Amino acid sequence: MAPRYPTIQLNITVNDRVADLTIQPRETLAYVLRHRLGLTGTKVSCDAQICGACTVMVDGLPVSACTTLAVDALNKQVTTIEGLVTNGELHPLQEAFLEHSAFQCGFCTPGFIVSAAALLGQVARPSREAILEWLDGNICRCTGYESIVAAVLSVVDDDQSAEPIGQ
Amino acid sequence: MVKIERKFAEPGRNNVPVPEPVGYAVQRLDGLAKVTGTARYTDDLTVPGVCFAAVVRSDYPHARLISIDVSAAENHPGVISVLTTGQLTLASPLFGQFMQDRPILADQRVRFVGEPIAGVVAETPFAAAEGARLVKVDYEPLPFVIDPVQALDEDAPLVHESESAMWYRDDDQPYDRFHPNLCSTKVHGWGDVDAQMETADIVLEDWFRFPRAFPGGMEQYSAMARYEGGTLTVWTAAGHPLAVQADLTRCFGLPSSRVEVIVPYVGGSFGGKSLAKIEPLVAALAMATGRAVKLALSMEDAMLTSRSSGATLWLKTGFTSNGRIVAREANLWVDAGAYADTTPGVNRAAAVRMNGAYRFPALRVRSYAVYTHTVPAGSFRGFGAQEGVWASEQQLDEAAVVLGLDPLDIRTDNLADKGERLWPTARPLDSDLKADLRALAAEMESEPEPEARQSKGRGLAMSVSDAEVPNSVSVSIVRMHADGSLTVLSGSTELGQGSQTVLAQIAAGEMGIPMDQISVVQGHTGMVPFERSTGASRTTTFAGRALQNACQDLRTQLQACAAEALGVLRGAVNLEAGGVSVDGDFHDWGSVVRLWFGGPVGELVGSGYVRKVDDFSESPPFWEVGCVGVDVTVDQETGAYRVDRCVTLADVGLAINPRLMVGQDAGAATMGMGLGMYEEIRYGEDGVPITASPYDYRMPRTSDMPHIHSILVERQDGVGPYGAKGAGEGTLNPVAPAIANAIWRACGVRVREAPITPERLWQALKDRPQSRRQQLGSAKEAS
C-alpha cells in the first residue's frame, strides 16, 4: 500500500528546464533533485547545512539543498553542478578544478564548484581572503583546500595562479 | 599555498629507468566525471523496484532487549517488512574479518548506543524512517564501561559473555594478565628493559591520550543489495570489496562466485570504509524481503557505525645525558569498542609503530585492545600509528628540553641507519631517515624561528611505520584489444587517492601507449582479480608491481604471437615502446593482435602476481616515512591557536604522479591538524556519544589552512614499481605531536591529551607552573 501524504504541485526550473511535479511539501530540494529529477550530482553528506556538499544555487545564491524545502524553489531558478556545463563546454571553474587537481574523491566537488560559481556571480573579482571566507562552509576531507582555493583564484586572475606543480 | 619540492638524492643510482608518463603530474582519469557531477556514487545508483531501509538503533550503551514491538511499524502505510534478528535466515548471524563477532542485528543484548536492533524496509525512504520511529523497544539497562583502562578493572561490566571466544591471538608471547574484556594483546620488544632502564641518566614517564575519531570521508556509508537468480549483488561504498564479499559468503552460506560486490565511485575512506560495515544488514534485508533494498546512513548514524580506536598510553623512556635512548617501556590501552572489526590489527600496529625507527637497546611494549560499550573501532588512516606517535614524539621533545638538546639532534642521534634491521626479522630500513629529517628541518629553518615572546613556536615530529598487511597478495589482469587499446583490471579500489590514474600511468609506461588508450576497471568482484585490500598504503607498491608483471606477461605473449604470425623466430622480434619491430618494420600492439587472430578481432590477456616471495619475501614490504614541521601562534587568553605553516616530507621512493602524491600529503597534513586540534568522539557519563554529529564534530576548514610545503624524497629505493613505495598515511601521523611540540615552544605547556582544543590548552596554561624550570624540575624528579 502506498502511503498517503499531503501533496502539492511544484513548478520548478532547474538548469533552465521547467519541471511540473507533484511532491510532498516535506521533500527537500536535495530529495527532489536527486530522486525525482535524477540530478545526482548534488550530494548529501552531513545533511545539516554544515559541509556544503549539497550546495546549489537558487536565483544565484548558494543554499544547502539538504535543508531547503523544494517548495522554496517555487518560481525560482535552480542551478546544479549539471547546469554549469553549457553546450558541452565546461564552466571555467570546472576547467580550473581539473587543472589544479582540486579534488580527490570528488564527493565534495560539486558543492565547492557551485559555491564558487555563486561567489563569482556575487563578487566579480573576489580576493583570496574573500574566497577563503566564502568557502569556509564547504568541507573537503581529501585535499587540504589549497588546490581548491588556487583553482578558484586562477579563474579570477590568471596571473595569480598557484605555483606550478610537479614536472 | 602548497609548494612542492621533489628531492632526487643521487639520481640514477638505482639505475631504474622510468618510462613516460610515470613520474609526471598527468590529469586524473576520473577528473571529468568528478567536476561535472556525473561520477556516480553508491547512493546515486538505483535498480528497478528498489525499496528503502531504515535502522532502529539502541538508545543504551548496554542493555538486555526485553521486547521489540514492531506491530505499529508493520501496519504503517508503505512499510513492507520490519525485521529483527530472529526473522533472518543466516548461515552466520555474526560478521567480521579478524573475528566473526558483530551481529547483523542485535540478539537479546545491545552493546553500544547506535547498535542496529531492527531493519525497516518500505516503499519510500519516508515510510521507512516513519516505520523505524514506530518500533518500540523495551530495554533493561545494564552496567556499562566506556573507558578502556577502567574496562580492565576487576569488577568492570563485561562486554561479551563468552570471553574466551572473544579473544583474538595474533602472537604467541605470554601475557601477564587476562581479562574477559580483552579483545587482543600484543607484546613487542627485546632486551632487558629493567636492567637497561637502571643505566639511564634521566627517565621520563607520562600518560597520554589520543581520541576516538571519525574518519569522515564525505560520502557516508551506503549500500544497495539484490538477491536474484541465486546471486547476491551488493553495491556499496567500500574500500575492500573482497573483504565485504568474504563476510557476505560466510553470513549467507553462498560461494564467492555468487556474491558480487560492486563499488562505484567512493567518496573517501581514510580507513572508515575498510571491511564490511552495513553491507551484511542491507543484504539480509534484501534476502528476507525478496526486494532490492537500499540504505544510506546519515552522518550521525555513520558516526555510530565506525570510528578510530584512540588510545590511552603510559610511556616510560630512559635516556643517557647525551640523549641516547637506553630503554623504553610502554603500555597501550586501545579502545576496541563493542566488537573487534580491525582492532586486533590496529593494536598490533600501534605497539610497533609508536617506536618509529629509533634504536632501542631494550624495548617492552604491551598493547591491550579492550572491549568497551562504545561504537566498534575500525581502521583510520595511519592504522594505530597516530596513537603511539602522539606520545613518543612528545616524550622525545621533552627529553631534548630536559637535556638541553636540539629536537632534531635527539632524533637523528637515535635513528637507525638505512639498511639496519630494527628487529631481527624486520626488513632492513629502506630509507635514509636522518637525511629525510634534516631536509625537513632545513626547510623549516629557511624561515626564522618564531619567538616565544610572541606566543609563537616551532615543532617537528616524524613517524616510521611498518606498512604490513598479513597475506598481502595482489593479482592484475591486462587485456590488449585488437585496436591497440588496453583495459587494466585491478581489485584495488579508487577511493579518491588516485590509484586509477597511477595504475594507468604504469600501464602506459610499461606498454608504451598513450593514457587515453587505457581504461582501468576496479571495484567489481565479478570482474576484477584478487586484491588483498586497499589499505596500508599498499596499492601503488603491490597492485602496481602486479600490473608491471601482467604487462611483462602480455609483452612476452605479444612477442610470441608476433613471431608466430610473421613466421620468424622469437629472437627476431624486438620489443619496443608501443609494439614490436621485426626487420625494421614496426607493428603496434593492436596489429600484432589482429595478425595473430587473423582479423580485426580477439584480445590477448596478461596476468601478474605479487606474493610473499622475492622482493616481497621480507616484512614489512616497505617502511612508510613521514616528517612534519609546524609553526604555531597561540592566543594565550583563550587557548585558541593556529598553525601558520606546515612542512611535510614523505619518503616515497618515486612519485608516480607527484601532483596526486602531494595532494595526499596536503590532505594528510590537514587531517592531522583536525585530530591534533579539534576532532574527538566524546562520550557522556550516560554512555551516549556527545560529539557524534556534524554540529559538534569539528573538521578542518579553509579558515584553518596554513601555508603547506610538501617535500617528496625520491631515491627509488622501494620495492614498488620503479622504486616507488607507499605513502599517504605517513605524513598524517606526526602532525598532532608536531603541533604539541610547537605549542610547548610557544608557551611552555605540554598537553598530553589530544585533541588540543582551545579549552584544553587554556586549562593547561592556567595550571602552568610558575616557570619552565619548575616544570622541568618535576620531569627530572620523575626520573
Next chain:
Amino acid sequence: MISAFEYHRPETLEEALQLLSQLGDEAVVYCGGTELIQIAKTGLTSFKHLIDLKAVEQLQGIDVNSGTIRVGAAVTHYEIERSALVRHQLESLASMAAKIGNIRVRCSGSLGGNLAFADPHSDPAVYLLATDATLVIVGATGERAVSVANFCKGAYETVLDHDELILEVRIPLQDNRTSIAHQRFTVTERPIANVACRATMGEGLVLDLGLAVGSVTDIPVRLVEIEESQVGRSREEVLGNIEQIADAASDALALRADSMGSIDYKRNLVSVLTRRAIRDLFEHE
C-alpha cells in the same frame, strides 16, 4: 526524516495572520528554515501545517526613517551583510551578520527567524540587545513593540504567542559619537560566547553604554550595573577599569557547562571578549 505536513504560502500579512489563528498550535511559521528544518529532520519537532512567510511583502525590506533602521523579519543575514544602506548607516550590523554560520546559512536564514527560534547561541540577539533594538510583533489583535531585552523568556522560548509573528526589527540609528563592537568566540559554527558593546561619547566622556553577553546563558543578558558604573567616565578611565569590568561581566552571570565548554572556560571567554570589545571601542578615536 521530516514528518508530513501541509504547506501554506500566504502572500499578505493578513493572510498569514489569519492562517496562524485558524490553524492554532498545529502550525509553525517558516522563514528560512535553517533551524526549523534541522530539528524537524531529527524528529524533535513535528507539525501539521507549515506557514511559509517568505512571500509576505511586509516582512521584507530594509529602510531608514526617523532615526531608526528597520529590517523586515524575513530579510536574510546575507541581505543585511550586502545591503549598501546597512553598510553605510550601521556598518557593525553588516559585519555581525557576515559572521553568522556559513554563506548558505546566511543566504537562507532570516533575522526574524533567528530571533524567534531563540537559540541561546545567537549573534543577532546579543548584538540587538546591546543596541537597544525593538521588535515589532504582530498578531490578530494588532501590533505591539517589545524590546529585544524582553523578547526571550528562555532557551528556545520567546514572548511570541502562537498566533503572532515578528514583523520587523527596529534598531536606533547611531550618530557619529556612537560606536559598536561585536566579539565572538567559536570552534564549531555556533558561538561559544559572544559580547556586544555600544558606547556613546560626548566631550570625552561616556554618555551611554550598552554591554550584552550571549551564548553562555539561556538568554543574552544586558549588564546594566556595569554599564551604569562606567557612564560619565573618560576613555582612559574605562580602559583603566577594563580588568574590573571584564571580571564583573564574567561574575555577573550564572553560567552552565555543556558540550561547548566548562563554566570556568566560559567565564574566561566572557572576560576576554568583554575586554576585547571595550578595547575595540575605547582604544581608538
